[in-house]
Amino acid sequence: MRISELVARTGVPLATVKYYLREGLLMPGEATSATQARYDERHVRRLALIRALAAQGLPLPRIREIVRLLDGTDESLFVALGRAIAALPPYPPDDDAPEPRDCPRARRVLERLGQLYDPRFAAVAQLERALAALESAGLAMSDERIDVYGRHVLGIAELDLDLLPTRSRDATVEAAVLGTALYEPVLTAMRRLAHQHLAARRFTEFFPPGSLDSPVADSQEQQ
C-alpha cells in the first residue's frame, strides 16, 4: 500500500509516520520509485505497537530500544524477550543506587514459589527494589502474601501464555512486549477497583450513610 493508505489504515498522521521513518522506529517501505515506497501489514502492526507504547507514556528512546530488539536477528528469543521487557517501565529512579546485585529478597520469594528464573532478568531487580521499599516502610511481604499473590499471578501468567501467538519468533516477541506493556495498567487498575468494590461491602462502619455516592448505589440496585 502507499503511505497515504498506511495513514488511513492506522490513523497515524502523515507527519508522524515520516518522523518514525526518519527516526528508524518504522522500517522503510519497498521503494517503487525515487519518491514512492510500498508498505505492508508489518508497517501497520509496527505503527500500532509504537502508538500503544507511546500511549502508555513510554519515552521515544525506550520505544526505539524495543523496536531494535524486535528487528534484531542475532539473539535468541529468550534474550530478546528479556531485553525488550526490561525496556518497559517501571524504571529505577534516576538517583537510585546501582541495581541490587544478588537480590536476596527477590530470590527468597522465587525460591519459595519454586520458580525458574534468570538472575540477570530485569524483573528480578525490579522485584528486589519493590520488596526493599516495602521493608523500609515497615511492611515486609509476609509468607502468606507471597503464597497468595504467587498463586494468582501464576494463574494470570498461564492465561497470558495460552493466548500468546507462537507462529513466529517475531509475533511472539511482539505480542509479549505489547501484552506486558498494555496489561500491566489493566491489572493495577483492576486491583484498585476490586479494592473499592470490596471496601464498599466490608467496611460499612467506615462509610457513613451518604459517603457512598449514588453511582455506587445505582450500580448496586442494577444487580
Place this chain on the structure above:
Amino acid sequence: MRISELVARTGVPLATVKYYLREGLLMPGEATSATQARYDERHVRRLALIRALAAQGLPLPRIREIVRLLDGTDESLFVALGRAIAALPPYPPDDDAPEPRDCPRARRVLERLGQLYDPRFAAVAQLERALAALESAGLAMSDERIDVYGRHVLGIAELDLDLLPTRSRDATVEAAVLGTALYEPVLTAMRRLAHQHLAARRFTEFFPPGSLDSPVADSQEQQ
C-alpha cells in the same frame, strides 16, 4: 524524641527531614523551646511513607497531595482514599486527550464482573485508557481474559483487605495508599517472572540448548 533521634531511627538525613518540615510534608513536632521540638511515632511513620513513595519515583507534588489527604479531616474515608490513590501513578500522558467521560470499555468489564464502582474514581478512567490502548493495538481484551483476570485480581484484593489495619481512619488510609503504591510494582514484577518461569517450561522449541543460561539451569537442579 528529638530530631537527632528521628534521624537515627529513620535513617533519613537531617537536611532531608528539615526540608520535608519546610515543605509541609512532615507535620511539625511539638515545640519544647524556641529552637527545639519533640517528635513521635507519627513522624517516624510519615517519614517511612514519604521515603517509600519517593523510592517508587513519585514526584514531590504528588507526595504532597497524598500527605495532605492523609492529614485532612473534612472528608469521608471513602473520598480521601479515592483521592489519595488517584494521586499515585500511572498518570495519563501529558499530551493525552481529556479523561474519558463515560468509560464504556471499563464499564463493560466492571459490569461483567458484577463489581460496585464509583464512576468518578480515577481507576475507572485508568482502566478505560488501558483498554483503549489494547484495542488500538488490535488486542482487545477478550471475555475469557476479563473473567480470569477478574477472578485472580479479586483474590489478591481480598487478601489485601484482610491484611489492612482498621484500628483508625488514618491507619487504614495510610496502609491503603502504601499498599497500593508498593504492591503494584511487586505484582507487575511477579507477573514478568511468572512469564519467564512458564516460558522456560513451555516453549522449549523456542529456546534452543544453550539459550537458557546456567543460572536458570542451576535453579532447576536445586529443586
